[in-house]
Amino acid sequence: MNKDLILLGHGSGGKLSHQLLDDLIIPTLSSIPQAGQNDAAVLDHGGVRLAFTTDSYVVEPIFFPGGNIGSLAVNGTVNDLAMMGARPLFLSAGLIIEEGFSRIELGKILATMRQAADSAGVRIVTGDTKVVPRGKADRIFINTSGVGAIEHGLTITGAGAKVGDKVIVNGTIGDHGIAVLAKREGLELETDIQSDCAALNGLVAEILAEGEAIHVLRDPTRGGVATTLKEIALQSAVTITLTETALPLQGAVKGVCAILGLDPLYVANEGKLLAFVAPEAAERTLQRMRRHPLGKEAAIIGEVTAAGAGRLQLETAVGGVRAVEMLAGEQLPRIC
Amino acid sequence: MNKDLILLGHGSGGKLSHQLLDDLIIPTLSSIPQAGQNDAAVLDHGGVRLAFTTDSYVVEPIFFPGGNIGSLAVNGTVNDLAMMGARPLFLSAGLIIEEGFSRIELGKILATMRQAADSAGVRIVTGDTKVVPRGKADRIFINTSGVGAIEHGLTITGAGAKVGDKVIVNGTIGDHGIAVLAKREGLELETDIQSDCAALNGLVAEILAEGEAIHVLRDPTRGGVATTLKEIALQSAVTITLTETALPLQGAVKGVCAILGLDPLYVANEGKLLAFVAPEAAERTLQRMRRHPLGKEAAIIGEVTAAGAGRLQLETAVGGVRAVEMLAGEQLPRIC
Numbered sequence: 001m002n003k004d005l006i007l008l009g010h011g012s013g014g015k016l017s018h019q020l021l022d023d024l025i026i027p028t029l030s031s032i033p034q035a036g037q038n039d040a041a042v043l044d045h046g047g048v049r050l051a052f053t054t055d056s057y058v059v060e061p062i063f064f065p066g067g068n069i070g071s072l073a074v075n076g077t078v079n080d081l082a083m084m085g086a087r088p089l090f091l092s093a094g095l096i097i098e099e100g101f102s103r104i105e106l107g108k109i110l111a112t113m114r115q116a117a118d119s120a121g122v123r124i125v126t127g128d129t130k131v132v133p134r135g136k137a138d139r140i141f142i143n144t145s146g147v148g149a150i151e152h153g154l155t156i157t158g159a160g161a162k163v164g165d166k167v168i169v170n171g172t173i174g175d176h177g178i179a180v181l182a183k184r185e186g187l188e189l190e191t192d193i194q195s196d197c198a199a200l201n202g203l204v205a206e207i208l209a210e211g212e213a214i215h216v217l218r219d220p221t222r223g224g225v226a227t228t229l230k231e232i233a234l235q236s237a238v239t240i241t242l243t244e245t246a247l248p249l250q251g252a253v254k255g256v257c258a259i260l261g262l263d264p265l266y267v268a269n270e271g272k273l274l275a276f277v278a279p280e281a282a283e284r285t286l287q288r289m290r291r292h293p294l295g296k297e298a299a300i301i302g303e304v305t306a307a308g309a310g311r312l313q314l315e316t317a318v319g320g321v322r323a324v325e326m327l328a329g330e331q332l333p334r335i336c
Numbered sequence: 337m338n339k340d341l342i343l344l345g346h347g348s349g350g351k352l353s354h355q356l357l358d359d360l361i362i363p364t365l366s367s368i369p370q371a372g373q374n375d376a377a378v379l380d381h382g383g384v385r386l387a388f389t390t391d392s393y394v395v396e397p398i399f400f401p402g403g404n405i406g407s408l409a410v411n412g413t414v415n416d417l418a419m420m421g422a423r424p425l426f427l428s429a430g431l432i433i434e435e436g437f438s439r440i441e442l443g444k445i446l447a448t449m450r451q452a453a454d455s456a457g458v459r460i461v462t463g464d465t466k467v468v469p470r471g472k473a474d475r476i477f478i479n480t481s482g483v484g485a486i487e488h489g490l491t492i493t494g495a496g497a498k499v500g501d502k503v504i505v506n507g508t509i510g511d512h513g514i515a516v517l518a519k520r521e522g523l524e525l526e527t528d529i530q531s532d533c534a535a536l537n538g539l540v541a542e543i544l545a546e547g548e549a550i551h552v553l554r555d556p557t558r559g560g561v562a563t564t565l566k567e568i569a570l571q572s573a574v575t576i577t578l579t580e581t582a583l584p585l586q587g588a589v590k591g592v593c594a595i596l597g598l599d600p601l602y603v604a605n606e607g608k609l610l611a612f613v614a615p616e617a618a619e620r621t622l623q624r625m626r627r628h629p630l631g632k633e634a635a636i637i638g639e640v641t642a643a644g645a646g647r648l649q650l651e652t653a654v655g656g657v658r659a660v661e662m663l664a665g666e667q668l669p670r671i672c
Contacts, residue, residue, distance in 0.1 A: 006437040011467030020465065024439065028446040029429060029453075029460045041461035043426055045485060046384040054428035054481055055464045058472075090379055092390035093365060094479045096432070101342040103360065110364040117365075124365045125377035128391045128479075129356065131347025132670060136394075136474040143430045143464075145390055145481035149381060334468060 007330075013222025014266075014327025018231075037235070038157050039080040039218060042150065049150035051086035053077060056094075056143040060334040062109070064183045066176075066195030069142055070109035072270060072336060074116035074124075075199045076221065077144040082201040083217045083273065085156035085208060086148030088120060093127040094143035099134045109140065120199035122146070152208065160215040161236035165304040166282035168275045170203060170289055171196065171297040172248040173225050177267035177335050178256050191252040198271030203294045210288070213281030219273050221336055223327045226265035226312065228274060229302075230326045234310035242302035242314045242324070265314075266327045268335045276304065343666075349558025350602075350663025354567075373571070374493050375416040375554060378486065385486035387422035389413060392430075392479040396670040398445070400519045402512075402531030405478055406445035408606060408672060410452035410460075411535045412557065413480040418537040419553045419609065421492035421544060422484030427453060429463040430479035435470045445476065456535035458482070488544065496551040497572035501640040502618035504611045506539060506625055507532065507633040508584040509561050513603035513671050514592050527588040534607030539630045546624070549617030555609050557672055562601035562648065563662045564610060565638075570646035578638035578650045578660070601650075602663045604671045612640065 009016035026037070040053035055076050062069040074091065081088040093113065097106070117124050179195040181187070200219065207214055216236070220228035225247075233240045242265075249264055257264045271294060277285045282300060289295030312324045345352035362373070376389035391412050398405040410427065417424040429449065433442065453460050515531040517523070536555065543550055552572070556564035561583075569576045585600055593600045607630060613621045618636060625631030648660045 004439050006433050006435060006439060006442065006467055008435050008467050008469060011433070011465060017465065024443055025431075025446060025463065025465065028443065029450055029463065041426070043461065043483070045386075045425065046382075048382040048384050050381075050483070052426055052428060052483055053462050054430045054479065056430040056432050056466050056479060058432060058466045058468050060472075089381065090377070090388055092388060092481050094390045094392040094430075094481070095361075096392050096394060096477055097342050097347070099342060099344050103340050103342060106342065107360055107364065110361060114365050125379065126389050127361065127365065129347060129353065129361065130392050130394045130477075131342055131344050132394050132474065133344060135471075136396075136670075137477070138468065138472040141432055141466075141473070141477070143390065143392060143479035143481075145428050145430070145479075147379070147386070147388055147483060334472075 008333050009329040012327055012330040014227050016329065039083040042084060051081050051084040051148040051150055053080040054143065054145040055080060056141060057336055058141050058334050059180060059336050060138065061183050062139055064180045064195055065192055066179055067197035068109055068112050069140060070112035071116045071197050073142040073144045074113050075197050076270060076336065077146040078120045078122060078199045078201055079219045081146050081148035082204040083219055085152065085154055086150045088122045088146055088148045088201050090147045091117060091122050091124045092145045093124050095129045096137055096141040097131050098137045098139050099131055101139055120201055154212060156214060156217050158216055158218060158232045158235040161232055161238050161276045161304050162215055163238060163304050163307050164279045165215055165276040166279055166300050167240065167302040168277060168286055168298055169301050170273055170295040172250045173269055173272060174253045174264035174267035175250060176270040177332055178253045180335055181332055182256060189252060193252050196269055196271035198294055200271065200273050200294065203289065203292045206288045206292050207275055207285055210281045210285050213278040214275060216276035217273055220269050222268050224266040224268055226324050227326045230312045233312045237308055237310055238304045239306040239309050239311040240302055241305040244314055244316045246299055246301045248297050248299050262331060266331050270336065344669050345665040348663055348666040350563050352665065375419040378420060387417050387420040387484040387486055389416040390479065390481040391416060392477060393672055394477050394670050395516060395672050396474065397519055398475055400516045400531055401528055402515055403533035404445055404448055405476060406448035407452045407533050409478040409480045410449050411533050411606060412672065413482040414456045414458060414535045414537055415555045417482050417484035418540040419555055421488065421490055422486045424456060424458045424482055424484045424537050426483045427458050427460045428481045429460050431465045432473055432477040433467050434473045434475050435467055437475055452535065456537055490548060492550060492553050494552055494554060494568045494571040497568055497574050497612045497640050498551055499574060499640050499643050500615045501551055501612040502615055502636050503576065503638040504613060504622055504634055505637050506609055506631040508586045509605055509608060510589045510600035510603035511586060512606040513668055514589045516671055517668055518592060525588060529588050532605055532607035534630055536607065536609050536630065539625065539628045542624045542628050543611055543621060546617045546621050549614040550611060552612035553609055556605050558604050559663045560602040560604055562660050566648045566662045569648045573644055573646055574640045575642040575645050575647040576638055577641040580650055580653045582635055582637045584633050584635050598667060602667050
């Protein structure tokens with residue numbers, strides 16, 4: 001492994017991504033300490049609190065069951081804003097298109113973006129289109145950046161987890177990653193696995209009704225639930241214990257993971273969130289989530305069991321406890 | 337020409353770009369009418385006026401005399417905010433990197449981004465890194481989005497040009513495009529042509545001291561001075577007349593253009609702006625600009641000569657007048 005080169009794993013969202021961020025990108029570009037890393041930046045300007053975030057989407061294939069690169073780009077950025085407790089307001093759309101790409105496919109993707117934006121209640125207000133010669137990009141890449149308003153006094157960050165907090169997920173895990181992988185590899189499945197790609201801002205608004213009991217919100221995209229929880233454990237300096245039997249998992253996703261040797265804890269989600277909630281409000285929050293269309297299968301999957309250490313551990317189905325680390329290399333490239 | 341495919345010219349910033357925007361992208365993604373198109377969107381939120389903009393950078397080569405893709409990405413987005421009369425505040429950085437790209441080159445690019453941001457007085461506050469397999473992108477693409485504050489009551493838009501306005505440019509034209517082209521093609525020049533890549537927000541602040549006399553500000557990037565002025569002529573429904581002999585042009589740039597059959601009016605700039613100024617304030621504005629390091633060679637290059645028609649015309653050195661249209665196809669791909 002040549003240390004001077006960028007590897008696929010540097011884009012995985014896992015350990016190598018974090019190393020690149022911590023060693024090179026963040027110290028060079030900004031002065032935000034690692035503990036300050038969140039899905040979006042929070043900015044104060046003129047007495048208004050704004051959240052600002054960006055993501056580029058390079059998913060392959062660009063059309064997959066349950067969505068396409070366009071819905072992914074809109075929902076992903078909406079979700080990054082929502083995870084900061086912000087109300088998403090405005091999006092930008094930056095297109096990089098390979099020469100020879102189909103206008104019809106472009107039209108379909110743009111229509112999906114508009115639909116996703118309308119459905120999430122955000123407006124796409126500015127954009128940019130670049131075209132590169134054939135072979136210099138792979139069909140289409142989309143960047144969306146977003147601005148949202150923080151209209152409450154709560155501080156929702158990855159550093160907010162407290163001992164005793166319950167960890168709630170709003171539904172089955174690994175659906176997006178396996179849907180994209182199955183389509184890419186042409187797997188013939190008995191059950192069609194759909195990506196969970198969805199905008200979570202409506203669900204977040206429900207959850208935030210619990211006020212100060214809500215400590216952390218984060219969407220487990222690249223790197224999956226395990227990597228995201230490990231990040232939060234580090235940011236909050238706590239130990240998080242997951243209960244394997246409590247993890248909601250579709251049978252078909254479980255089957256594909258078993259056959260291909262993938263761990264669903266590391267598979268990307270695009271319509272899931274993890275909420276850290278004070279214990280006295282956990283059951284109420286769970287019920288609120290289950291009343292929302294995107295939270296019907298919400299479940300408590302773990303809790304913050306100790307202070308210190310930045311540890312994530314899993315109580316396995318057979319009663320053991322094992323440490324869980326971030327995704328080390330790259331499990332599934334170009335998943336988002 | 338297959339009408340169903342995206343062509344290089346669709347990314348030129350010229351006529352094909354406008355067709356794609358007007359026929360497909362804007363009607364699908366948003367409801368902003370063509371006359372509302374500007375370098376950035378202006379948003380009202382909580383009594384605060386914000387400008388929001390995005391641009392992706394795909395320049396090739398990524399290092400060129402006078403800058404690299406990093407300084408271009410920061411300055412370009414700073415300039416789009418400044419052209420709306422906004423004070424640039426916050427930037428995002430979205431990196432798409434090809435597997436195998438050099439960490440050392442990445443470090444150089446990021447350091448340049450930071451330097452450019454510091455020098456323009458903006459902060460890079462959020463980012464994203466994706467890595468795609470070798471051959472699926474060309475080294476590195478960078479998206480920057482930006483948020484700025486509009487702290488005055490002026491309305492600076494492409495629709496604001498008025499009959500009698502003088503058109504001022506802050507220096508020589510075509511430098512960026514020719515610097516990139518010369519490097520890309522390995523042209524051996526006697527004089528090293530440097531890109532004019534620079535942040536224009538400081539210069540804009542000087543210009544805005546003239547208040548309501550400033551009607552339009554725009555940076556003539558892709559498509560060059562001609563395409564930008566034609567856009568403004570259309571948005572403002574006026575006729576603009578340029579004086580060929582007044583156009584500031586470096587000898588070396590003129591020489592390369594002559595040899596390669598390029599028209600400098602269509603060559604990209606990255607540190608130039610066009611200001612439309614009420615006639616009574618034009619001379620004062622020119623003097624203000626000339627006192628600024630980025631405006632030493634500022635010149636009045638034309639004026640708004642009539643209402644209606646959306647025409648751009650050039651009074652040539654030999655005394656004729658000819659119509660000037662937008663860049664039709666793609667003169668220099670991947671210039672920014």
